[in-house]
Amino acid sequence: MLDPVLARIDSDLPQALDRLTEFLRIQSISTDPAYKDEVEKAADWLVADLASIGFAAEKHDTPGHPMVVAHGQAPDEASGPHLLFYGHYDVQPVDPLELWDHDPFDPRIEERDGKKIIRGRGASDDKGQLMTFVEACRAWKAVHGSLPLQLSFLFEGEEESGSPSLVPYMEENANALKADLALICDTSMVAPGVPSIASQLRGMLKDEFTLKGPAMDLHSGHYGGPAINPLREISRIISSFHDVTGRVAVEGFYDDVEEVPAEILRQWEASGFDEADYLANAGLTRPHGEEGYSTLIQQWARPTLEINGLWGGYQGAGTKTVIPAEAHCKLTCRLVGAMDPADIRSKLRAHVEAQLKPDLEIEWDMDLDGSAASVMNTDRPEFEKARLALSDEWNREAVFSGMGGSIPIAGHFKTVLDMDAMLIGFANEDDRIHSPNEKYDLDSYHKGIRSWARVLAALAG
Known part of the structure; x- marks a missing residue:
């Protein structure tokens, strides 16, 4: 049943592009x-495209941007799990526009470094990835008239703006969305x-604080020396976050952190990851x-504490001789394993507050959130079936990888719908997602x- 579907995909590639x-x-x-x-237009485009394939597709309004939901029935004799496929159709802003080689919404197929790419905003994140799955379903329907298993779609229009x-929406529509397994395409190789199949995602904790010292900005001649300087104090505090080895020095920070299992580590080491190239893409020479x-391991399986913003005092041209009244810091932590965002927030704040001197006050932003890490249930048989199917297509062993970033939907599927998620994507690290000149390799699109x-055939068997 699979071979004619693959042949249809090959012959239909120009139309898919x-x-x-x-x-x-x-x-x-x-x-x-x-x-x-425009967001509404994209949702309508998806509804029409899915309906053209034969899916029962609808646009559902929310207080923000619409959700697109579709369902496709498999033949009565079909086996395998009921799958829910998730992707997002919204994109990041394009600024700074002057750094683009051409209009970001005028996508073009180009050849760079011997390979063909499609360049434009959303090419990789996430429209190109989303359409790899839609096109696979289109081919199945064209060849066999139906899918090999029961399938539903959930396409979101707010992922790039915090969802x-x-x-x-998931809570209100749990019965309609519930399936045996969720598939997510918003990942890379x-x-x-x-x-690659992502086996773990780091979580996220956001925090922000303001140190308040003098009642007002002070003349650095009149008060330089006696007055406490919030910028100097905030520098002292943030320098205490790490020791000389780069380890986070907040007490209890690593309490729930575990080492990578040996089999997963073996796959990572054999994955072909090029450390030098990875670092060079960011203009770095060493980790x-x-x-x-x-x-x-640093990127996928270790927690971090990062300073994302630090400011205070005079920011204009020239010099202004003041001791500032306030200093500000934005922080994020990437979390792994069983680390609890609330617990880490408490430990982080205790670390900071223990170092406050007299005449300093601290004000925390009480409006920031956090999400735990996601660890996938790779013991489920569907994961190994999918891994073998990917290995067959790419002619090399597929790996259970980690991800340094956070994809909250994976955790939401578990906590809201009690569903495991499988994350498979075909982006590359040089796709420049969220940046000017975003692109997607045509090999990623075609082979995706x-x-x-292949994955649908494997999971249906």
């Missing part, structure tokens, strides 16, 4: 209210040509994280479609 190009032209920037109609409507751990066709 045309559809992707049309989709990429829609300026679905979710964070900017000026693009509200404020997602959890309430560990190295070019190395198919600067926690000593004693490889770059991959073929990969999903």
Whole structure:
């Protein structure tokens, strides 16, 4: 049953590229209210495209941007799990526009360094990835008239703006969305040509504080010396967050951190990850994280505490001789394993407050959130079936990888719908997502479609 589907994918690739190009032209920037109609247009485009394949597709309004939900029935004799496929159709803003080689919403197919790419906002994150799955389903339906198993879709329009409507929508529509397993395509490969299934995602904790010292900005001649300087004090405090080896020095920070299992570590080490290339893409020559751990482990399996913003005092041109009244700091922590965001927040704040001197006050932002890490249930048989299917398509062993970033939807599927999630994507680290000149390799698009066709066949068997 699979071979004619793969042949159909190959022959239909030009049309699949045309559809992707049309989709990429829609300026679905979710964070900017000026693009509200464009986000709506993208949702309508998806509804129409899914309906053209034969899915029962609907656009559901939310307090923010719409959700697109579709269902497809398999033949009565079909086996395998009921799958729910998730992707997002909104995109990041395009600023700074002058750094783009061409209009970000005028996608173009180019050849760079011997490979063909499609360049435009959303090409990789996430429209190109989303369409790999849709095109695989289109081929199955064209060849066999139906899918090999029961399938539903959930496409979100707010992922790039914090997903404020997602959890309430999932809670209100749990019965319609519930399936045996969720599939998520918003991920990358560990190295070019190395198919990957994410086995763990780091969580996230955000925090922010203000140190308040003098009642007002002070003249540095009149008060320099006697007055406490919040900028100097905040520098002293943040310098205490790490020891000389790069290890976080907050007491109890590593209490719930475990080492990587040996089999997963073996796959990572054999994945073909190029440390030098990974670092060079960011203009770096060496890793600067926690000593004693490889770059991959630092990125995927170790927690971090990062200073994201630090400011205070005079910011204008020239000099202004003041001792500032306030200093400000933005922080994030990447979390792994069983680390509890609330627990880490408490420990972090205790670390800071223990170092406050007289005449200093601290004010914490009480409006910031956090999410725990996600660890996938790779013991489920579907994971190994999918891994073998990916290995067949890419002609090399697929790996269970980690991810340094956070994809909250994976955790929401578990906490809201009690569903495990499988994350498979075909992006590369050089796709410049969220940056000017975003691109997606045509090999990723073509082989991504073929990969999903193989995965559907494997999970149906």
